[in-house]
Amino acid sequence: MSFFLRGKGKKTEQNGIKRKKLPVQDEERGGKGKRRRQAKLDEEIESDEEIDSDEAVGAKNGVSSDEEDVETAQEVKLRKAKEYLAKLKEEEEQKEEVDDVTHDSISHRLQQDDLAQSGKLHKLVSDQYTCPDPASIRALRGHQLPVTCAVVSPDSKTAFSASKDGSIIKWCLQSDKKLHIIPGGRKGTEKTHLGHTGCVLCMAITSDGKFLATGDANKLIHIWDPASFRKIKTFTGHRQEVSGLAFRKNSHQLFSAGFDRLVKVWDLDEMTFVENLFGHEGSITAIDSLIRERAVTVGRDRLVFIFKVPEETAVKFVKHIHSDCVALINESNFITGGEENTLCLWSVMKKKPVFTFKNAHTGSVEGKTTSPMGENWITAVASLQFTDLIASAGSKDGFVRLWKCSSDFRTLTPLFAIPLPGFVNSLQFSPNGDFLVAAVGQEHRLGRWWRLKQAKNAVYVIPLPKKTPTAETLPG
Template structure:
């Protein structure tokens, strides 16, 4: 039985009839919500090819234009391939003194990009990482309550953080100070307050650094100009708290997930709602994406991870190794990802297998507490994970063990080896690597971002910047 889920019936028959016909490019959908309910787990279908031309797709913004009107799929691929080739040639020409294009360099770039998009490129960085000392860490403090989410700009110049105090702060890494503060407002002042009036639970930054998206417990998604931090638009539509946000790489297509068990797609350039996807049976806890027009989510207590294939209108369903809550997930590359669960386990996955390729149990150890002395030990569930894209380095944080751990992935993604543990007191609610691998950013609070089950008064509500510049080159 395949674990690929796809719509069947009349829709598949219609697609056969329309094969080969030209059709206009899809415009962003507006007006009444268009909801797609992805079908149940017991349908058997053929798997779609994973060897698609994702290099050209990653440079298509996904929006309608006069150039793409009435194009066939083949014509569109050819146009995007030529556009991408011109882009690479221009970059190589700029890098050369004699203004000539180095064809070997262009060929190497294309090969590397193809391997990267296919998930077959793994940069060997783990063996060069040197454990940072406490003196190397950069500490930012400014939030009154727990930091729930952090993102770093593509040029590694700025860090953005959100908190349970409903505020957003922009920090300068170079100057080590606040650049801008958007204060939180009181509940009931949504119409006049510029900013959030509920806990900020999720943030995302577009890969060009233009847009910052932030989501809160009041079901709102704010879109900000990431430079001056001015509010551009507010998306409404979710029926419960926003638990995750991510921009598709190289585009302004935004994916959001919520405790209402749905995933929504937004066109930020057009300030437009696109569609809604259903499938999870419990609150969605995290979301991530890369270049392909798809998103990956973790489903909490439904013990599943799902990859949403937007174009194919289908989904891949992955089942956790045990009946646990899958609380966080992060893509390593287009074909592999890592997840963390409340049973203190880390799992490595491949996109073509239903079960984990490898599961490391008791990843963050156990901690004896006064409440648990009778029963023995208490597990530290995994609160956040992050991956340095297309490399062998991943990071994870446990709820109570007071550390962020770096791990080395084997080449076949069937083993995790510890690199080092970085002591950090408190709940690490968010982790993100900078795109150049120079930093690992950790958002820390006295409480978990989604609840108040425990409170660690010794922790500081802060952002920890962990430099890896001396190791990752």
Template sequence: EVETGKRLCVVPGGKKGTEERHMGHASHIFCMAISSDGKYLATGDRNKLIMIWDAATCKRLHIFTGHRDAVSGLSFRKGTHQLYSASHDRCVKVWNVAENAYVETLFGHQDVITGLDSLSRECCVTAGGRDGTVRLWKIPEESQLVFYGHQGSIDCIQLINEEHMVSGADDGSVALWGLTKKKPLALARQAHGMQDAQGLQQPYWISAVAALRNSDLLATGSHSASVKLWKCSEGFRKLEPLWDIPLVGFVNSLKFSAAGDFLVAGLGQEHRLGRWWRIKEAKNSICIIPLKRRAAAPSSKAPDSS
């Protein structure tokens, strides 16, 4: 519960191979999604499994199998119980959760898929890691659009509204896209600055992005000791930095609340995709950052949404 920080339910993990007898996952959980009506929770793990839960009771309802590698992204289509899943096997799969049914598989990425998102249209967007592409999958048409713009591995993606999305890469760039243009509308290079790693200067990798749905507010995370808030200005053609929120550790996930009154950050001592560095002073934790709507003149002390 956000207000009190109280845990409402805990599902313990189990040993590999015990998933049928044991309630929880037996390997690392990489992604989660909840249906827009709050009925279903979906969780995906390193052991190729997708588990479906009753969100209110935490009772496990079903296990979907079919991916050939770790499940890296999950998203329910808004207003439905249709679930999209992405995997390190380079595939996107479509499921009907209400009927415990597999629907179809979509192929196209040339490397592991690192992120996935969807809204109410029958389509989803994915980040393709080192294949250097972002893709929009149109499910009914069985077609895909391919977007290019980052130089490195594209590690995170989020839809802002039905026409725009944001992505982040390990070249340090944050890209703002229109779903009808194959190149970014705006690109912030070295969005979190530069770091000195083993004597080499390189940009801080972008490890998480979030958008407050149907607004102009974005958040990005790295391991640069802060989460950054951005404004999409000039008709989504410019990324304007707003605030830095101090946070120590790898920001492995970010999500705005539906009302935009807080931002949730998943912090770790290590990057979610590999063990390249370790920040010992960081805590593996969930951080809830309250956001206030700006009524008067801006204050540089507190993060505001615009």
């Protein structure tokens, strides 16, 4: 949180806050020969840990050294630690439905959280899943135009979707019924209409379910209360379409990306703009974030960036392909999909992909021929975070494919393909891993290059059944 203190009081002509241009670690800088550049592509990027100072913790909790009879920074840390342990104990009690909770279970949770924070947690779950029956896939229909994005609530009980018609719908995933609808408005009614008046291109929800953010082609970001669907705030500042939104996990820090080549940082606790992050040379198409105060982005400039906010630096990866989507697997690895029908697996320690799967959505599946090479590009990727399970969609390929990421994060292995006609514009796993939500339309979310009339504009809920244990695999 020292980052917010450093930026305080600096003003400029836009949004009242000075823009900061982050130094870029560029593998192509210097022009010292092909051999020197190639060697640098394989170099390791120095890792780092986030360390909050006592002063920053005190400032976050309203502690001032000039006030008497208040908590010190150390006392604030101790109180927060006790509250966190109490929360873990309560969650374990609810999970086990007993009054006595052993210290081992709490210790296990602490170890899991520590591994997640460091980016080292990696659960091997992909082999447990089997291909679902196509008849079990549910279609939630309510949008008039192509569905562009969808997210699942932290409790996996509700979903939210948005469309090119500007509408936003809240769904009950137990009954498949609409709980709330905010219709899209006509162009020119931005000042009077509650919701969006243009295509909604992206959305994100906080890990505690307190805030929902939606971004549109009219350069606006709306912040909603997911429970009541009351609009809390509208953010302006992007000069072109808002193409990506991501909340930092376990916080209310929001990252937004746009066609204006900017990444913006927002603080939803204060409902304020924080700063701009520079680096991209073209339109940014997707963004993602996890626990650390950083964001990974891809764009039409063939660049991949990791913005490290506390350090005020940005890491630029090797120019590769035009990418439309990105998803963090953990704090150290992520996956991208691009226009060349290629899936790329990355490590934050390397400046080029550690693994590339070409023609990922080409060929035949279960006797059915998919589109030939060159017809598809990867339009959506998703990961069941901190596990080895990956999902991707290939434009009008007609399938959602699931992949297994190896434990060393160096290969991707196809698991199975799920038939799903239409343009899959976004994918998201439910937090519990029981299902996958896909936003599908007759058109791509960013354009109208093709139109698939046979497809339906809908949100699809894809169950992910697990294999039945055999006698050999049962304990004892």
